[in-house]
Amino acid sequence: MTDLPASTDRKLGLVIDLDTCVGCHACVISCKGWNTENYGAPLSDADAYGGDPSGTFLNRVHSYEITPEEGPAQLVHFPKSCLHCEDAPCVTVCPTGASYKRSEDGIVLVNEDACIGCGLCAWACPYGARELDALEGVMKKCTLCVDRIYNNTLPEIDRVPSCVRTCPAGARHFGDLGDPDSDVSQLVAARGGMDLMPEQGTKPVNKYLPPRPKQDRAEDLDSLAPYLAPVAEDQSGFLGWLDKALDRLPGARSDEEMS
Amino acid sequence: MHPAPSVIIFTTFSGLGFGLLLFLGLGLPPVTGWVAFFLYAIAYACAVGGLLASTFHLGHPERALKAFTQWRTSWLSREAWLSVAALLVMGIYAFAAVFLDTRLTPVGILGAALSLATVSSTSMIYAQLKTVPRWHHWLTPAHMLGLSLAGGALLAGQMTVAAALLAVAAAVQVAHWQVGDSALARSGTNLASATGLGAPGRVRAFEPPHTGTNYLLREFVHVVGRRHSRKLRLIALTFGYGLPVVLLVIPAAPHLLGALAILSHLAGILASRWLFFAEAEHVVGLYYGKRAA
């Protein structure tokens, strides 16, 4: 049903730490692996070994360069998958009801059996989070690993999205963003988590933690000078300092017991 | 957006077809019998043909009936209902006109209203999309309705009305382009808002997520050169609007010129529709560095 639920019991989603993501694409491939084997149709690859390979992925890592007014340019690796928006325009445009938002946890899914592959939901998503599978003709998107996170055939600790479990840097966090006390909500509060394209009014559930301010500008430099106050100007002065410093070492009074 | 032939044909021809049905429903011209048959055949060919074309880009056309279920939220679903309703109601009207030589006026008016609603809902499929700022404007329905009406009038042989409507549609077309050209910039969506990275400095897309292409790039990222676009706009204006108006106001040999006007209009509108898609900037292109930041 493409009505959006009036509210959802929980708001499950991801928090992605842009200060920590090293851009390794692990989340991309583990997502591809899990979702090829699991929910719905496999994620196909066309011209897989040819001149123009192009497959379906539910999660992709971009990279952006920031050039500040002052100081060197920066690079930010930027993973992006479905943000499981509260006001998901992809859901309301869907003519078939294939796209829907789950009322219990807010996960936005495509019921592939009902999908006619019209592509309209992908048109409506500002984030590029939906891809029409070229071979299967149905819309694919991040499922928030709905078939993992509740999967009682998996050990409890593994009931997290595949991309979260695999991220080597620990840059991806999963939890209930509707609960202000959850770890993810706390993280968002502490680190100034942000929405992508807030002006689109989609109210994304997933949040992004911005990169911490860099410390490579010229004016960051002088504060530490006292730590380098010289102890001597030349070699003989240095040896003098050394002599005194050695006297001050705890071991110099041989107060350590011998065994 | 990718200017897919299926959507260009769909929007162009269904617009024309329902435009013609609208006029026929209103009894303009008040035809019956063979003439009616001929006109309805054109109208249904355009409307149904257009709708069928739209199914070509479906991944699963065999499930198309499911598209009727979500009328409460989805403009596409509403369009499905309205188009079927319009075609059915006008079918009754047409049947009576062709075979019974009778014009069931209330049915015709209802059919005309449904045809108008169909075109409106088609236009709303595009106008509702915040993700395509160029479309997300009341001028989009105005543009599509205007063209549908003008084209319908033209096909219906309502020369004066057609000329007037074409003039209005041309104005709307120009306004749509004009307003559309700055729509993305005005939308407030840019690479900085897309990434949230604007605070430290100027943001630029560095490496895309992969070296090849993908569905999103194929579907949403189409860049039309400025010169190319200007040329096509001129063609659209000239053939879609200008020439038909001129041909309509020339008093001699109305049928021949009318036919010419229709062909010219069609050519121009196909160009306009190509531009409608090709020039539409989907905000997802920002993520790929394919839009000015």
Next chain:
Amino acid sequence: MAYSQPAVELSPKVSDEIRKTTCYMCACRCGIDVHMKDGKVAYIEGNRDHPVNKGVLCAKGSAGIMQVNAPSRLKKPLLRTGPRGSGEFREISWDEAYSTAVGWLNELHETAPHKLAFFTGRDQSQSFTSFWAQNFGTPNYAAHGGFCSVNMAAAGIYTMGGAFWEFGQPDWDRSKLLMIFGVAEDHDSNPIKMGIGKMKARGAKIIGVNPIRSGYNAVADEWVGITPGTDGLFILSLVHCLLKAGKIDLSYLTRFTNAPVLVNGDPHSPEHGLLLRDADGKMLVLDRRTGKPAAFDAPGVQPDLAGTWRKAGITHRPSFQLLAERYMSDDYAPEAVAETCGLTAERIRHIAAELARVAFEEEIEIDQPWTDFRGVKHDKMIGRPVSFHAMRGISAHSNGFQTCRALHVLQILLGSVEVPGGFRFKPPYPKPIEAHPTPHGHDRPGRPLDGPHLGFPRGPEDLLIDENGIPDRIDKAFTWENPLSAHGLMHMVISNAHAGDPYPIDTLFMYMANMSWNSSMNTRGVIKMLTDRHEDGRYVIPRIIYSDAYSSEMVAYADLILPDTTYLERHDCISLLDRPICEADAAADAIRWPVVEPDRDVKGFQSVLIELANRMSLPGFVHEDGTPKWTDYADYITSHERRPGIGPLMGFRGEDGDQTGRGAPNPDQLDRYIENGGFAVEHIPDEALYYKPWNSAYQDWAVSLGLFDTPQPFLFSLYVEPMRRFQLAAEGHGDRQPPEHLRERIKTVMDPLPIWYPPFEDGHIDPVEYPIHALTQRPMAMYHSWGTQNAWLRQLHGHNPLYLPTRLWQQHGFAEGDWARVSSAHGAITVPVAHMAALNENTVWTWNAIGKRKGAWALSDDAPEATKGFLLNHLIHELLPPKGDGLRWANSDPITGQAAWFDLRVKIEKVPAPDESQPVFPPIKSPVGRGPKDLAWKVGK
């Protein structure tokens, strides 16, 4: 209307069975859970219990399934039918393959073993392959370390008994400041990412030193976009600042390093500059209590750094004074070095101050008593929470060895090695130089080599040269040209074999190294050498045997192909004798086992080696009566003993499988590993966790595990005495003398204290004509050339632009989609360019090993890897351009012989886009056909 939604199957069965083994999409060796459905691999994820990756997995690891089903897999042994390089082969049986190989090899074994050169690439069974080569009797064996990172490995071992790389790691849980030099990815791939994640979670600071700000450097809080090849100077300037400010750990230096050891100060002595020793050979320090020399480990000694010892009119000083004198010189002042390094003096000072602050103001203490090797008890472990990591960015330059040394000296001066918050070794490291073998290279037909091939020379006497100075080895390792080439010089094998210098060989036997493409310098030249013929039509390199698992570029250049399995189809052993999977807290090793059976006629290469050895009755492989000791590699892994009770695997030894480290072979050992998740772990006791080289508890633990037979405590070598021995020879002492043309170079570069000199290429070409530095980086999601055959990974990196900094981008007026011609003194390529602002302004770079040869890897000829991808290797030569002195100098580090990949200098011009990147090579005929068009499958459906 009530909200209704479809029911979703929330608990689908994930798999029928999980088989736990070890990843091999790179050398990091993470543990994997292979989910099986219907007996097939369905999904791969990280093993949460595994010591290396603790559940995480990188992109390559998750894509392993695509490696196992890649269409490029070789299917059967192949015998070349067309000319070399054509790709024309005939499929043969294994029996024919074995008899062909034995036919070629057996005679060499019995008459001239050195005519076999056996070199292995990206492999992890070196303890086994070297055992095989040793028993064959050839001196010509090494793995790929010589072109990879021997500078890093050797500098670490000579200085502190171990290197970064995968042999040690920052104390990720405690470090407060990490400086990371020249790392894009490294072997310790997932642990580094996990560690950076941990530091980030704690808000600790990371400083990235790298001309390119991507990956780890992108998340670094501070970026030092240094000029390539100048890190040594930058580091020594940091040392300068710290010395001047007295911000060094004197307690640590006096107890744990050779800083206080007296250096012979007699300029006329043949031992000038060597360390003074007592009659027992113990190094002498000045005892502050007496002012007299005493053995460094004598009870109660308080080593002095400030005093001197005068004897017989000669003043001997502690090595520390030589060090302080050198680096306190104004030559190393930030102002003096800043411009060369492309930095400002303020930034250098600022970083030195930050190191000082964190090391000495944020000192950490752990309430953990421990006892040092002198018997002194300490009630706490003191930590200096600054840590360092570095890799090929400093290693792959011709000044790399000394730069790595400089970095270790900096770490040691700060007292931050093997302390909480600092840098920590992973067992079996640290291991003093004395615990390593020296190199051996005498072949005796029919008998094993006189000892292990590779080792660590202590002085000229350990060089592998004959009376006339002729090298014993084909790669000229352990000669005056590169005395400490501890990993051999794989990149010189083909060119030396082609030149017949120092001697011609008969058979080149390679394993897992794409030498005709991305792992060679001068790719076109190497292709020519491999295909060059004598006038009579015989190939100059007569026979080439090669083992690969896939249809790589190298396959086409071999005569006999021994097709390997993929990593999920064979036994492997990641051994403590080799490059194990240990962590700083634990010793650990692992296996691979056939979680699926091969569906092709292929065999695990190690088992093939055993079969070849058995057929040749190689010593070591057969009993007295000639019957084989082992039937295959699995058999070898469980029953081979290196020393009594010590075998390839440490876990589940002894008859009952309850012994770790030492114990009799256990026939069920592999099953026990499989039950245990494919690995074994032995944790280091708490009192042994830090100060490993000096900690008696650690030393005892290491002995109990069989890492050593006796405790091996040792001092770190700020001053590396073996290097001084080479210098002494160059100064005319001793009877092994360097050739004249190398005498000055040996004097300069074999300095026992780190020095910096400009990268050699700078001195051989005109830096005005070639002003730009050109580098490669490993993409995190690709492993050298292997990634390309992987349908998922190749979509991420299907071609590679050359990235240009803003200055060059604007100067040449480049725009998106443009191409450039890039030339070095050696060659030219024409390639697509892209703009990157976060880049040193004199540096260009590209991703490594993306460019592919048409016809390789079962790809179509129009694959972007072949049409838009490219290799920088075409611009790099194994020799430097002639300098006019009549000599050709190797493009290698003069100490270790490490290939100087990153010394490359180029110039750039904008050119019209060609049809495809240049140079273009003719396609190879694919011996495996082409891959399928589309992929969409679900295992088990």
